[in-house]
Amino acid sequence: MLHVAIAARAFRRYSTYRAATLAGIFTNSVFGVIYSYAYIALWRANPTAGGYDQQDAVTYVWLGQALLMTIALWGGGSTDDLAERVRTGDVAIDLYRPVGLVGWYLAADLGRAAYHLLTRGFGPTVIGLVVFDIALPASPVAALAFGLSLVLAVVVSFAIRFLVASTAFWLLDQSGVKVMSGAFAIFFSGMMLPLVLFPGWLGTLATALPWASYVQVPADVWLGKHTGTDLVAALGFQVLWAVVLLAACHTVLSLATRKVVVQGG
């Protein structure tokens, strides 16, 4: 119940910035249009690149724009609060509260993600539907699985951002690591270019890394590229990374806690 309350507050916190939300939808849509034409040019020259057709590719573009803020691809979200509290030392107060820190920030981030999905996810998708005739989910199963895949994507992204924020325990400032992490996230998530286009070993590597859970997996689920056991495997891939990374968050946090104690009061 507590975590639901945290998520609900986070949702409301973001919903106060209405002009920012509208501006964001506009910007995502502009980028959607630019990338759509780039992909159309690519798939016109090579109509089966990566096993996608032109409609798949354009749909992929708009899904990417819709997921950009929901998944917090560039970093940020609730974990920015954590990094700031580490820098100022306020995190010491958080650590003796009778609530798990990871669960607290995860709940807040899910609330944030829900707000961004409803606004900056839904908004550009509608525009994509009107302007470019993008594909709807391939089947009811695909739609349902997409929802699940999306939640898992946010959890994986949260865990990575939590680890990035935790570097502040040692570096005092997360911004350098955050920029690096954002660069990797954009490239290896399939945001910049679908991972299905990555050639050879680069493609194998990219589809095995956790960032593939951000955009490539949910998009393929939406497009109906995974069915049956393949669909279970795709979601299982996300679950696996979510579990591994959340465990890493707990480990890092317990190491960091000792560090805070060593620094003293």
Added chain:
Amino acid sequence: MADAAAARHLRTYGQIAWLWVRAAWQYPTSFLLLALGNGLITGLDFVGLWIMFAHLRDLAGFSLQEVALLYGSASLALGVADTAIGSVERIGAYIRTGRLDQMMTKPVPLLVQVCADQFTLRRLGRLTQASVVFGWACTHVDWTPARVLVAVSMLVSGALVFFGLFVGFSCIQFWTTDATEFANAFTYGGATVTQYPLSIFPREVMVGLTFVIPVAFVNWYPCLYLLGRGDPFGMPDAFQLASPVAGLLTLAAALLVWRTGVRHYTSTGS
């Protein structure tokens, strides 16, 4: 007289910028990671184009090296503008925190202060990467003295166009302080558009990128000249040499918007 004032402003700008560079060095690890991260973002950007070309012989009739010329020149222009004045994006935050009011009381032009504020050399990452790509693409160009001249004017004018877009669209924040992202559609959106041959877009988009948000002059028209290619949209040949005009017009428009914005500004009052 005006020259002396400009030189003085430039020196003040340099002094403020240098303070920020020294401040950034207080966290050397973070500084290096930021520079590396910025280089990485733009570097991976180009890897993206390269991967595209693993599936293509040409993009709308342009080879990889020709696209690299477009990409490198635009990225250099953006990098110069962003390094010099990228901080102007933050005026919304300055307005919210009342910092802009403090700046207005100081005997240095507001625009100089805002642009120099939080100056950061980490953007050198982009400049380095863009120079490498541009240098490689330049080996593809059949150089003549006229083309060298156009290339130089392209880089300067391109930076001016982006300078204008950054300042002009940041001014939206004088009216709505929390809609900062609106400007990104034009600044970074413009930068993304210029990575591709504009022939991938429909004619209407192309006209908009020429006459409304003149990013086509950043690299598209001058690069057509450098490559000795005809205009796929049949625009006048004079456009290929008109980048300086576009740069100066954008800059003038931006400064006008800036002045209107500052006059309109009434502080948040707290």
